[in-house]
Amino acid sequence: MEQLSHDKYPIQAESTRDGVLESASKRVRMIFSVMASPNRIDILRILNSKGPLTYSELKSLAGFKSKKESGKFAYHLRKLLRQSLVALNKAERRYTITNLGKLVLSLARQIEERSIIESGKMYVRTTRPSIEEFNSNKIIQSLVREANMPLEQAHKITEEVENKIYKFQAVYLTSSLIRETVNSVLIEHGHEEYRNKLARLGLPASDIVEMLSSADAAKNGLETLMSKASQSIFSEYLLINTLPKDIADMHLAGEMNISNSGTWGLIPDTIFLDVTNSRENALDLKGKFLNVSRMPLPGIKNSNDFETYLSLLISLLSREASTEVVLEGIIPMILEQTKEPAEISSRFAKALMLSSIAPSYTQSGLPATTITVPADGQNATSVTALLSGYQKYVDSTPVPRIGISLIYGDMNDQQNQLRYHLDPIASLVRSGGIISLSHDDGLRASSGIRKSIGGKSSGTVITLQSLSINLPRLAYQSNKDETYFRARLALMIKPALAALYIRKKAVAELIRKGTVPALSGNSDFIQSGTTNIIINLIGARESVNDILGHHSKNNGMEVLQKVLKTSVDVALDQGRYIGEGSVGVAMIADDSATRFAALDSDKYGRAYLQSTQQNSTTYSQGLTLYGEQLLMPNDDNSGSLIEECLSVDKLLSGGLSITLDVTELASNHVQLKKAIEAASGIPFFRPMVKLMVCNSCGKRSGSRYLERCEFCGSSHMLLIH
Template sequence: MGVLVLKRRLGAKILRAVASPLRLNILRMLYDRGSLSYTEIMNNLKLSPSRDAGRFAYHLKTLTSMNLIASDPNSRKYYITELGRSLVEFADDIENSIYGEQMLVRTSRLAIERFDRNKIAESLVREASVPADLAQKIAREAERRLLKLGTKYLTAPLIREFVNAILIEKGLEEYRHKMTRLGFPVYDVTLIMKELSRKSADVEDVQIIAGRRVMGEYTLLNVLPRKVADAHISGEIHITNLGSWILKPSIFMHDARFFIQYGLLPGSPLKINVTERPKSLRSAFSLLINVLQLAASEISLEQVFDFLNVFLAPFAKDMSPEDIKEEISLFLASINLTVPTEASFGLEIGIPQFLAEHKAFGYGGREVGIYGDFIDESLLLASAFLEGLRESLEKKPLLNPAVIIKIRNGIHGECEEILRLAHELAINGLPYFANLLPKYQRYASYAAMGVRFIGDWKRDWEIDTIRTGCMDEVIVNIPRAAYESDKDEDKFFEKIQEFVEKGLEALRIKYHTIESRANEGLLPFLLQRKEGDYYFRIDNSLSILSFVGLNEALQFMIGETIQESSHALSFADRVISFLTDNIERYGRKAGMRFKLGLPYDFEAATRLAQLDIEKYGLGTVLTQGERERPYYTNLNIVPHYAEIPLEEYLKIESHMQKIIPGSHLAKISLSNLEASPEELFSITRSIIDHYNIGFYTYDQPLTYCSNCQRTWRGKLLKCPLCKSVNTLIQFERETSRYRLETV
């Protein structure tokens, strides 16, 4: 009985020891922060050494005598005992029982629940792998702070913000990184909707862009190394398609023969029924439309059907030109309306020598001879495609799909007739031209974005150019390296190498991440199998490291632009050679297919220029464009509107395309020219005979009047027919593809 009385008296003394708010605060401080010295405790409590020393010493002595805290003679610091720890937790439980039940939480599952600090601890352990003891400490601290708010209604994001603030205060940055909530403010969503409404987008685009932004944040926070993510955010590099970086490749080169032979395979991952092998040109076109629609969810930018008129030639046998043209017009219109990604077709003017002896597949996927037997049909299809595009120009221009005219057998006979028709379209900027006459271009295949696939990886044109794709592109900010170097050449190249390594690391991670998505079954269409072989040959995929602002960097470093002197061109060659050496060395080490290219993403050119202006000021940074919308030179190293002779421009472009093989496109501006098809045809002859430019197009801004349903060349402010201003839409090619701009 005496022992029980003593225990009760001791319990009462312990409770009296923490009856003082100051002593309870000391216990909580040691519970949360660990061991602290006499001075540290006093400073944290904001007590005065001269005024409060006696009172403070009394409180410490009381806690020590009750075995709630103890001192370490070596470190001369106080720490909380197990009894003190139990008492803090008991005090928290009492407070929670009084106030906690009054706090309601709206969870991320859209449910209303009573507050429970254990759920905070569980989240810390599950999401960030925080040790259980530490998680409980943080949860208790968050609970105390939330109770002080006095609110009866909490949200999951608010609680997470408190937890993250505590993690930052404790220096637990890695845990905080993993606990970050993805998303963006309500105001930003409103801005997105307003911006897209001005661009004639729809509600589906709002959802897509919001989703991409979340995935982009996730990629920067949890996938890429901190140094790579920071390089993108700060503007040293630009990672394109960040919203789909860990989900899908950017460009894919289809093989129409695969689907002609097998139809659409039903495999278990695909939610499709068996589609029969095509038995007519119409059913072949229908099949390819289905392919583009199904693959669109697994490709972020562009899908390409190369050699299209060759592979479809067997289906055109014995058809009249009028019937073929009608089928093609329906095919083009359907793609334009129903395929969400960019699409492009490579049209051969003849049969490539390396394809002529290949088995041809036609009706029902059967073998029908060799493709060399169908040269007339392939030319007829090529001509009909161009006729279909010409008809579209009478109203609104058909900008998707894009058509790539492949020149490989010279200009003569029926080939010349088709090329002349192509140049009638070229005055409106429509087709692209691939010059495949040079020996090094023999096996080249292009996407309209400018990405080039060539048989130099596995040394097999078929494996290297079709049923493969471009994983993505990272863009290096060359002017940033110049500004950072302060015109010191050694530092300039050191900075470029630093940026390149970060960009290549991002591309390496993308490649392996897409491999993981494939293994997880998240790319079911691209990874369908036939006879043990995947449709998408991931191992052969290309990754592009490109750059912006070389011309501006030259101007800063040596005071001359690339078109002004041979010295500037020589310096540009040094930069490009340095980039190429670094890329090839990294590629050999990683066992991956890397190439140097010119960027197909205009956003990078504007974003990086704006970031540099913010950092260095308008007085230092050299840009193109207007002050309100500055940008760096990008796809064209020579500024697009530079006043130099066309011959000089073509000479520089020819030189650059040979040493920048991954992606390129020469845009020959028609803005200030009253060009005729014959004049453009003459330029093409000159390119083929003298300049050997691999990929080019004639660039003509277009204006469409929705009232008259007519298209005009140039950027007009008023319709020439109805004189309307508000019904005009402009189409401008900022990089490789036309983009819509409302006047």
């Protein structure tokens, strides 16, 4: 019918169509007139990115801040409203951009970009982000301001850079491309120092793609990806801009190793915090972490408060240590609230589970948290209840990173009381729990690091220990001369201490500025806290026994003791020289042993590596005892092993990691208990069983030889111990 009517009245239909076209054309002209004003385009952009906004908010963001400009702003806004590019929600009194407004804004952006291309000029996409016309004066400013280059020299470099850039024939430049060009010119002229100051730090795009596509790279979700990316930047900054070149070269060459390089210059490795010293003066976060609840210790009235407090404390401190947080005084707090074993177990387990979501900086889940349990001052029932609660946490967590440290008064006390706790301890070890036992006067972390170096240290202590020396490399370069080896080791300690001293000043400055808020707000640490500097030694066994050739037990131990004494004495002397009293030497486990072994294999050949190691993939770290060795009948070997641990532990001022590997005894509960009991004469040790965890389903397996998960069949298996 409609078609017939048009046929019947052709003149009227044509007239109507012309009217519609004329109206549409007029509308388009009006919209283009709106686009002609940069102010109106800015208003659309603001509403598109930040709307809906009130009148005053929009006026302020658009730059019309004075009263004189109010009329001008109202005029532009009316224009946009009349053309339906902006709409007003009368109920909320807020302005929003319409779909038509978004279309117009997109069109304006396309026109702007096309005009840039057609102009023939060179434009730069900056990181702000914005598009700006290329200006060589900004290169000069960067060279002078960032690299401290003399102005005349900056002009010459910029002129050469500008000539190169105009040869690129690129429509768009980026600020990173310009910086790369500047750096290449600086290198050509031998200005490496200036180049290092201007270098852009970050990851190649291919690395980002690999991280996003790798399941293993995101085990803890987005947190892992963000942490890995940021640590890569800070690690590069450390090696290029913070450390002296000779020390950075030693690290890269494998003579020494800087662990946790991404956080090395930012936070300490280990924090020892005694909450009993802070009960009336809890952590004061001040203006930091405003979204985190404040709970002073005096406010803890019941076990429910304890759960909340512990999870908050671990979450905060885990952000400020790269390796471990050791908490003293926690257990008396929970035992003050309840005496019932079942409730102690339940509350402790719940508190640990709530704390397990604390942030982590590394793939391995560090930092770990160790809670000290004063076993000598508690009755056996309470300690057993705490161990039961910890067992619940371990059973529900595929890879636990909260551990407990059972502390006894002395060796006799430990041997007497240990029998009451052996069953739950053995069960925890078999399940993958992190548990250490000690009867020494000085507190230690699960890693073996001592809280006190020399005299007693009370209150809050932080340690800087993530620097290791490659002893097998030094031994190999000493031509089997033990005296020369010790002389080379003494020379290596000086730059190692220099690096740690630089780190101490950097970390102290960040604490002072409040960048490390939990430590900054700890008045106990600010007033009387201690910072320990510790050098770690890797591959002692390979150096003395295999490379230097001192195989016999007596002679080998004698040489090892001389090596350790040399390192401790030199470290103390060098420490006094630079004004540092809390300097120690340790033998603990970190990520350096495998790296050292791989680099030495490349440098000296795999035959050399196989001659120094049983498995040819890593060097020894600390001391390792095997449960089956301690249980061998009619053998004095177990006694000599314990004597070796005692003598080495006595020499090392910074700490010693002593691991009791009971993996082979894991299936025999009785034998496992006997092995732990046999090691109780050692001042500090950590019994452990090697387990496999599936990265796909999260299930744990007792066999460390599995290639595939026995539950889901996945080949993504992780060895934990």
